[in-house]
Amino acid sequence: AKKGFIFDLDGVIVDTAGFHYLAWKSLANELGFEFTEEQNEQFKGVSRVRSLDILLEIGDINATQDQKDKWLVSKNEEYLSYIEKMTDADILPGVLKTLNYLKSKNIPMALGSASKNAQPILKRVGLFDMFDTIVDGNHVQKAKPDPEVFTIGADELGVSYSDAIVFEDSIAGIQAANSVDMVSIGIGDPGILHEADHNFRDFTEINSTFLDQLINA
Ligand code: G16
Ligand code: MG
Numbered sequence: 001a002k003k004g005f006i007f008d009l010d011g012v013i014v015d016t017a018g019f020h021y022l023a024w025k026s027l028a029n030e031l032g033f034e035f036t037e038e039q040n041e042q043f044k045g046v047s048r049v050r051s052l053d054i055l056l057e058i059g060d061i062n063a064t065q066d067q068k069d070k071w072l073v074s075k076n077e078e079y080l081s082y083i084e085k086m087t088d089a090d091i092l093p094g095v096l097k098t099l100n101y102l103k104s105k106n107i108p109m110a111l112g113s114a115s116k117n118a119q120p121i122l123k124r125v126g127l128f129d130m131f132d133t134i135v136d137g138n139h140v141q142k143a144k145p146d147p148e149v150f151t152i153g154a155d156e157l158g159v160s161y162s163d164a165i166v167f168e169d170s171i172a173g174i175q176a177a178n179s180v181d182m183v184s185i186g187i188g189d190p191g192i193l194h195e196a197d198h199n200f201r202d203f204t205e206i207n208s209t210f211l212d213q214l215i216n217a
Contacts, residue, residue, distance in 0.1 A: 001159070001160065001163045002108070002158070002159055002163060003107060003108075003159060003163050003164075003165060003214065003215050003217075004107070004108040004109070004110065004153075004154055004157035004158075004159035004163060004164050004165070005102055005107055005108070005109045005110070005164075005165050005167070005214075006109075006110045006111075006112045006150055006153045006154065006157075006164055006165065006166045006167070006177075006182075007099075007109065007110070007111055007112065007131075007166075007167050008045070008111075008112060008113055008166070008167060008168045008169060008170070008173050009111060009113035009115055009118050009121065009122075009136075010044070010045075010113065010114075010115060010169070011044060011045075011169030011170065011187070011188065012092070012095075012167050012168065012169050012187050013091060013092060013095050013111075013125075013127065014086070014090050014091060014092060014121060014125060015090065015092055016082075016083070016086075016115075016121065017040070017043075017044060019079055019082035019083065020040070020043060020051075020079060021035075021037060021040045021043075022078070022082065023075045023076075023078040023079040023082070024040065024043065024051065024055055024075060026075075026078055027055065027071055027074065027075050027078075028055060028058070028059060031059055031061055032059070033058070033059040033060075033061075035055065035058065035059075039058060041192075042054060043055075044169060044170040044171075044172075045114055045144050045168070045169070045170030045171075045172040045173045046114065046143065046144070046170075046172060047114050047137060047143040048072060048075070048076065048116065048137070049072065050143060052068060052071060052072055052075070056068075076117075079117070080117065080120075083117060083120060083121055083124060084124075086121065086124040086125055087124065087125065088125050088126045090124075090125055091125050091127070092202060092203065093202055093203060093204050094202055094203030094204035094205070094206065095203045097203070098203050098206055098211065099127070099130055101208055101211060102211065103130065105215065107215060108132050108157040108158070108159065109130065109131050109132055109157075110131055110132060110133045110134070110135060110153035110154070110156060110157050111131045111133070111134045111135060111136065111153075112135050112136075112149045112150045112152075112153045112166065113135070113136045113137065113149070114136070114137050114140075114143055114144055114149065115136055115137050116136060116137035116138050117137075118134060118136035118137070119134060119136065122134070132156070132157060133153060133156040133157060135149050135150075135152045135153045135156065136149075139152060140152065143172075144170065144172040144173050144175075144176040145172040145173075145175040145176045145179065146176060147176040147177065147179050147180045147182075149176070150164065150166055150176055150177055150180065150182060151180055154182070161180045161181055161182050162181045162182065162183075164177075164182040164183070165182065165183040165185065165214050166182045166183065166184050166185065167185045167187055168184060168185070168186060168187065168193075168196070169186070169187045169188045169193070171192065171193065171195070174186055174193055174195050174196045175195060178195060178196075178197075183197050183198075183214065183217075184196045184197045184198075185197065185198045185199075185200065186198070186199045186200070187200055187201075187202060187203070188201065188202075189201075198210075
């Protein structure tokens with residue numbers, strides 16, 4: 001059957017996790033506590049609103065909805081200031097080779113990201129026209145590990161869920177793909193992403209033979 005490929009954005013196509021970290025750290029410091037890179041792990045693939053709740057739990061801070069809304073805006077403003085400086089040099093190693101190979105074979109491709117900033121990021125790095133459809137944080141009601149972002153992507157590509165192949169760097173994203181029987185490919189630490197069907201440290205480890213196997217499975 002026809003296959004479709006779905007790519008997460010942050011941590012798979014570009015390394016924006018560091019920018020999210022810096023912006024959350026600024027907010028934590030402003031509120032009077034520390035926020036470590038290790039703690040940032042649990043923010044990967046998680047929505048902005050949920051991330052703030054986790055941060056406030058770490059700092060043991062109670063806040064009104066008005067305060068939270070204000071912090072969500074200031075965090076995002078700082079994040080956007082980092083995004084503005086991105087170029088195509090910020091595309092992670094090996095990604096372009098994979099995208100171009102699939103494109104040359106006319107394989108349908110979707111972006112499936114929790115981020116509300118996915119479109120401006122793709123424009124900055126020159127990948128906006130690479131995908132047949134972009135499903136991001138503006139289109140979904142339910143965040144990963146709910147599979148909504150991926151099921152909408154597969155629906156828009158016109159492929160059944162078991163014919164969709166998902167590249168993800170977060171545990172929540174791998175669980176989302178697995179829950180609807182998509183093929184899950186973990187990009188990152190295989191110890192952390194052990195629930196994935198296949199594991200790679202990054203896209204430089206993925207070759208055309210492997211991609212052909214997925215396409216022809
Ligand atoms: C990304 C990041 C998360 C971030 C989320 C929302 O998801 O991994 O850390 O909190 O998007 O981002 P924003 O604040 O830009 O809406 P993904 O799914 O691309 O990995
Ligand atoms: Mg991610």
